[in-house]
Amino acid sequence: HVPTAHTPEAAPQLPGHELLYSGKVRGLYAPLDPATGQRDQERLLLVASDRISAYDHVLDTPIPDKGSVLTQMSLWWFDQLADLAPHHVISTDVPEQVAGRAVYVRRLRMLPVECVARAFLTGGGLAEYAATGTVSGVPLPEGLVDGSRLPEPVFTPSTKAPMGEHDQPISFAEVEELVGPRLAARVRDLTVAILQRGNEIAADRGILIADTKVEFGIDPAQLGLGDGADEEIDWASVDPDVVDVVLADEVLTPDSSRFWRASEWAPGRTQTSYDKQVLRDWLTSPASGWDKASDTPPPTLPDDVVELTRARYVEAYETLTGRPFTAGTPA
Numbered sequence: 001h002v003p004t005a006h007t008p009e010a011a012p013q014l015p016g017h018e019l020l021y022s023g024k025v026r027g028l029y030a031p032l033d034p035a036t037g038q039r040d041q042e043r044l045l046l047v048a049s050d051r052i053s054a055y056d057h058v059l060d061t062p063i064p065d066k067g068s069v070l071t072q073m074s075l076w077w078f079d080q081l082a083d084l085a086p087h088h089v090i091s092t093d094v095p096e097q098v099a100g101r102a103v104y105v106r107r108l109r110m111l112p113v114e115c116v117a118r119a120f121l122t123g124g125g126l127a128e129y130a131a132t133g134t135v136s137g138v139p140l141p142e143g144l145v146d147g148s149r150l151p152e153p154v155f156t157p158s159t160k161a162p163m164g165e166h167d168q169p170i171s172f173a174e175v176e177e178l179v180g181p182r183l184a185a186r187v188r189d190l191t192v193a194i195l196q197r198g199n200e201i202a203a204d205r206g207i208l209i210a211d212t213k214v215e216f217g218i219d220p221a222q223l224g225l226g227d228g229a230d231e232e233i234d235w236a237s238v239d240p241d242v243v244d245v246v247l248a249d250e251v252l253t254p255d256s257s258r259f260w261r262a263s264e265w266a267p268g269r270t271q272t273s274y275d276k277q278v279l280r281d282w283l284t285s286p287a288s289g290w291d292k293a294s295d296t297p298p299p300t301l302p303d304d305v306v307e308l309t310r311a312r313y314v315e316a317y318e319t320l321t322g323r324p325f326t327a328g329t330p331a
């Protein structure tokens with residue numbers, strides 16, 4: 001296997017497509033009509049790069065095939081979850097430059113909520129619990145520690161912060177103010193059900209999914225909006241029993257979720273990350289010469305760290321799906 005690394009930069013130019021959004025490791029493009037040059041109003045191209053982030057930095061060393069592995073994993077999860085929610089994927093017949101790591105998706109109007117659910121307590125949720133005994137306003141049992149399994153997954157939403165800023169936790173009441181009580185209840189129930197299902201499936205494969213972030217959208221046509229319209233939406237007027245609440249973005253990947261090996265789970269300490277522990281250990285070791293408390297960017301990664309990290313992503317995909325990973329081609 002001669003890995004080829006894709007897109008060291010944020011998001012490459014793509015012939016016939018216009019870059020609309022560029023996240024830390026992914027980009028969203030509008031296909032252009034070859035005849036008119038106009039943006040396609042019904043489809044978007046969601047592209048995953050091989051970039052990896054750690055300690056709030058995007059590293060300058062790509063992980064070959066990471067974008068492809070996570071795209072294939074997300075596609076597999078969309079199928080596993082199809083009875084819980086419709087999804088936004090249209091086709092994996094994408095331009096050759098992004099083969100295997102991009103999907104055409106339906107262009108939706110996205111709800112302004114980062115829908116997070118937690119099955120295990122750690123990170124920001126643990127900090128809030130330590131200070132208040134609750135998480136997102138939900139009271140939790142006493143005596144929980146880092147990595148404790150929660151009695152049931154808890155919905156812990158946050159705002160969609162501007163690029164580069166951290167999302168801010170919000171209460172369920174604030175979600176109701178943002179999108180109305182009906183959509184708030186629906187996205188809460190769907191997010192919890194998705195994480196519950198994800199953990200039922202992952203547990204059989206020796207993987208724990210501690211938490212996950214999903215995003216939902218609604219077809220503009222079902223909102224009575226034209227395709228190109230970007231007018232303000234009165235979300236509270238939307239009835240989730242009438243419209244389809246569509247699962248968008250990526251789902252249950254190691255970038256949107258915390259993956260732990262069940263065999264290594266030990267509440268009371270920081271859990272090891274299934275996919276990023278090799279990277280974190282090297283970055284925080286004297287070998288890297290880097291100080292994560294400094295504001296300096298992390299150094300270039302040595303080949304063995306890159307290859308071991310790549311292997312973790314491939315292992316997570318093959319363990320979860322039971323399918324061999326084939327670089328560059330949709331499963």
Ligand SMILES: N#Cc1c(N)ncnc1-c1cnn(CCN2CCOCC2)c1
Pocket residue numbers: 021022023026027028044046047088105106107108109110215217248249250
């Ligand atoms: N998925 C989706 C989607 C859709 N199907 N329709 C309209 N908009 C979006 C959309 C717009 N922004 N985001 C946030 C996540 N982005 C991912 C890529 O990288 C940038 C951030 C999702």
